[in-house]
Amino acid sequence: MTERALHPTELAPTPARPAGSAPSPGCPPPHPSPRRPSLVLPPGSCDAHCHILGPATVFPYAPDRTFTPLDAPKDQVRALHAQLGLDRAVIVQSSCHGGDHSGLLDALGSETGRLRGVALIGARTTRAEIEELHRAGVRAFRLNFLPHLRTPPTRAEIDSVLERVDGLGWAAQLHVHDEEIAVLEDLVKTLPGKVVIDHMGRVDLAAGPDGRALRSLRALLDGGRVWVKVSGVDRLSRQGPPFADAVALAASLVAHAPERVVWGTDYPHVNIAADAPDDGLLVDLVERIAPDPAHLRLLMVDNPATLYDFPSTP
Numbered sequence: 670m671t672e673r674a675l676h677p678t679e680l681a682p683t684p685a686r687p688a689g690s691a692p693s694p695g696c697p698p699p700h701p702s703p704r705r706p707s708l709v710l711p712p713g714s715c716d717a718h719c720h721i722l723g724p725a726t727v728f729p730y731a732p733d734r735t736f737t738p739l740d741a742p743k744d745q746v747r748a749l750h751a752q753l754g755l756d757r758a759v760i761v762q763s764s765c766h767g768g769d770h771s772g773l774l775d776a777l778g779s780e781t782g783r784l785r786g787v788a789l790i791g792a793r794t795t796r797a798e799i800e801e802l803h804r805a806g807v808r809a810f811r812l813n814f815l816p817h818l819r820t821p822p823t824r825a826e827i828d829s830v831l832e833r834v835d836g837l838g839w840a841a842q843l844h845v846h847d848e849e850i851a852v853l854e855d856l857v858k859t860l861p862g863k864v865v866i867d868h869m870g871r872v873d874l875a876a877g878p879d880g881r882a883l884r885s886l887r888a889l890l891d892g893g894r895v896w897v898k899v900s901g902v903d904r905l906s907r908q909g910p911p912f913a914d915a916v917a918l919a920a921s922l923v924a925h926a927p928e929r930v931v932w933g934t935d936y937p938h939v940n941i942a943a944d945a946p947d948d949g950l951l952v953d954l955v956e957r958i959a960p961d962p963a964h965l966r967l968l969m970v971d972n973p974a975t976l977y978d979f980p981s982t983p
Contacts, residue, residue, distance in 0.1 A: 713757060717759045720935075722937065731767030749934075752949075767789065792829070796833050824856070831861065840864065840896070847870065868904060883918075920957060927959075932958065
């Protein structure tokens with residue numbers, strides 16, 4: 670008899686949501702029964718991009734949020750990682766929580782050493798708050814350039830963030846869409862330290878391998894300071910599962926810059942047009958993204974350890 674894979678909410682029930690907080694369109698529930706991957710990941714493998722959301726009864730969503738997700742509390746995310754064989758994770762602060770990092774700090778404090786964080790630094794975030802985030806395990810800040818999340822930051826606002834995180838060694842993580850990469854190429858070159866491009870820059874695969882956005886992304890990678898997350902294959906694909914077109918792009922980026930790529934589930938997959946992908950399938954696709962065992966270890970273990978300051982893994 671085949672064992673049914675447990676959905677993370679069965680392992681860690683989600684608290685009831687308050688009245689009047691129905692999820693927004695584009696925030697479907699996670700896959701109802703993610704499969705257990707056939708790929709056995711190397712020890713120390715990291716989900717370098719996922720979110721902890723709520724629970725709203727404990728960590729309310731920002732009043733000015735642009736979307737309302739389903740809760741994805743820390744126990745639910747931890748259960749998923751255990752099922753997928755992921756030992757480490759990077760929790761990215763979601764715009765639906767805005768600048769309130771209470772939930773992120775709670776999650777980081779509950780699993781010292783296994784988690785790192787990415788913060789959203791706003792005009793009201795003080796240096797003292799930033800240092801508290803650093804002590805908890807935050808090692809990057811995110812800049813959202815997608816209009817459906819928030820108004821893109823100005824150069825003056827970016828400079829203000831850089832001034833307040835100075836000396837901490839944090840990476841700048843950019844969430845951009847397609848040809849915005851080319852528009853922001855000069856900005857990226859002026860940012861100090863490491864720069865991370867989320868979800869392969871969300872390039873339009875219809876533009877082909879010589880599209881403007883992909884050319885800019887590769888040029889930035891060639892500069893030696895830019896990293897890319899080969900996550901979000903379900904977002905980029907024009908074909909649907911198993912997302913062969915987006916997987917091919919991810920594989921080409923891994924081959925192009927194997928020492929500056931990381932991977933993540935993007936769980937729980939908010940602001941998407943289709944149903945949430947099977948996270949077990951996403952893990953199995955990593956073997957196609959990084960078919961060389963040496964590249965697989967770099968992608969899943971060594972690179973995230975370097976980028977997010979995890980302890981070394983033998």
